[in-house]
Amino acid sequence: MKPKILVVEDDANLVELIRYNLEQEDFAVVSTEDGEEALVLADEEKPDLVLLDWMIVNLSGIEVCRRMRREPATANLPIIMLTARTEEADRIRGLEIGADDYITKPFSPRELVARIRAVLRRLRPALAGGNLEYAGIFMDTTAHKVTRDGQPVALGPTEFRLLRHFLEHPGRVFSREQLLDSVWGRDVYVEQRTVDVHIRRLRKAINLDGLPDVIRTVRSAGYSLDTDGRREAVA
Known part of the structure; x- marks a missing residue:
């Protein structure tokens, strides 16, 4: 079964780019631009990893990450933050709130896939091999x-x-x-x-x-x- 990635991003063009490249690498993709819906999908879809944009509709990515870490069902769900913020303080804040990695925009699809695989190898090794x-x-x-x-x-x-x-x-x-x-x-x-x-x-x-x-x-x-x-x- 393919590892499932939940993409939480409000840029439709970027979502399609991410979806295309992840599906090419044999991932399944579920997406939303809404922070509230992201919490629902995390519970219903049981993704293996979340790509979470900082600035999204209804709830910020930081708040979504915080709430996911509070819930037992998603407390250990791997989360990679996506953001245009480049300041060290913002990056540290994202990691302190519970994100497992942090990618700044713009990024290459190859880097994104590599970072996803690295996080899965570290946190979900069962998905990394045969x-x-x-x-x-x-x-x-x-x-x-x-x-x-x-x-x-x-x-x-x-x-x-x-x-x-x-x-x-x-x-x-x-x-x-x-x-x-x-x-x-x-x-x-x-x-x-x-x-x-x-x-x-x-x-x-x-x-x-x-x-x-x-x-x-x-x-x-x-x-x-x-x-x-x-x-x-x-x-």
């Missing part, structure tokens, strides 16, 4: 092999995609609808309860020899890959 690992679960995405604590795990195609999605976003809670969109695709009609069936199959496959259940059920919210290990009934 191997994914979490809590003893190791996935070779190229060879389509999975092991847990060194023992092979047999998965069907859907369970493999489901586990890959969780491994790319450990600790994040996804609703059934979000999992359907990400794992099955937006154009495929599948009942939401189908997710529960495949979660049960995935649990059975990866919980070898009584190992702890690392798929957490969050009441009224969905599922996450989490070493917390708690399970609750989903309403």
Whole structure:
């Protein structure tokens, strides 16, 4: 699955330039010019990184960054600030408020892509290579092999995609609808309860020899890959 970038920028021409170059590099792109909508999209779309302009509609980029850092769901979401401000004090302010990197305009598309990849390598290493690992679960995405604590795990195609999605976003809670969109695709009609069936199959496959259940059920919210290990009934 492609890493998803949320672009928050009010210059339509710049958005299209960014979108074109990121899609050429195999990223998925969601965009808005509105700070309030950016907060909604960060919650709904579950992006892997946010490109956040300083001056946007309704809320400043600084305020959007501040609010994202306050919310548990987005507290660890990588954020790169985009701005025409070049003063050191502004750059420091952006970093102190919670941004992970800072790019001043104008910038080259190649630099932008390189900075995005660098931040993802540092903060989301699972998205930077062909191997994914979490809590003893190791996935070779190229060879389509999975092991847990060194023992092979047999998965069907859907369970493999489901586990890959969780491994790319450990600790994040996804609703059934979000999992359907990400794992099955937006154009495929599948009942939401189908997710529960495949979660049960995935649990059975990866919980070898009584190992702890690392798929957490969050009441009224969905599922996450989490070493917390708690399970609750989903309403």
